[in-house]
Amino acid sequence: xxxxRREQRWPAYLRxxxxxxxxxxxxxxxxxxxxxxxxxxxxxxxxxxPDEFDLAIPRKSTEVRVRARWRTVDAIGVxxxxxxxADAPIPISLARRIRELEAANEALERRLHEET
Numbered sequence: 052x053x054x055x056r057r058e059q060r061w062p063a064y065l066r067x068x069x070x071x072x073x074x075x076x077x078x079x080x081x082x083x084x085x086x087x088x089x090x091x092x093x094x095x096x097x098x099x100x101p102d103e104f105d106l107a108i109p110r111k112s113t114e115v116r117v118r119a120r121w122r123t124v125d126a127i128g129v130x131x132x133x134x135x136x137a138d139a140p141i142p143i144s145l146a147r148r149i150r151e152l153e154a155a156n157e158a159l160e161r162r163l164h165e166e167t
Contacts, residue, residue, distance in 0.1 A: 058086035058087050058088045058089070059086060060084040060085065060086045060089075060090075060091070061084060061085055061086065062083070062084050063082050063083060063084050063085045063090070064081070064082075064083070065081070065082040065085075065108055065110050065111070066079070066080075066081065066082075066108075066109060066110065067079070067080040067081065067082045067092060067106055067107060067108050067109075068080070068106070068107040068109070069092070069094070069100055069104050069105070069106055070104060070105040070106075070107065071100065071101050071103075071104040071105070072101075074105070078094060078095070078096075078099075078100060079094075079095075080092040080093060080094045080106075080127075081093040081094075082108065083126075088130055088131055089117075089120070089128065089129055089130040089131060090106070090117070090128075090129055091126060091127075091128050091129075092106070092126065092127045092128075092129060093125060093126055094125060094126065094127055095125070096124065096125075097122050097123065097124060097125060097126060097127045098122070098124060100119070100122075100127060101119075102118060102119045103116065103117070103118045103119070103132060104116075104117060104119075105117075106129065115131050115132075116131070116132040116133060117129035117130065117131055117132055118130055118131075118132045
């Protein structure tokens with residue numbers, strides 16, 4: 052069987068949560084592999100999951116909108132519906148705050164080394 056994926060997939064073993072129907076319905080899943088553009092989900096009964104849904108990955112503090120590309124009774128292959136831009140700009144206020152926090156962190160590390 053020929054692999055037609057554009058991105059390489061990496062093995063994963065992450066807990067996920069599928070949400071749909073305006074978050075009134077949810078199904079737990081296991082994320083078996085991931086790539087920059089998609090994932091393979093192991094589910095108990097994937098037949099009842101809609102073609103497009105939200106996938107939350109608590110361990111990564113991430114939630115993305117995904118679209119089913121294929122499915123079996125116990126698995127769903129999904130692609131990210133709107134993948135984030137690789138070099139998306141961040142607001143200047145956020146960049147300044149990051150710089151402030153990095154400087155504060157360096158000051159705390161210096162102080163810690165001075166006291167030890």
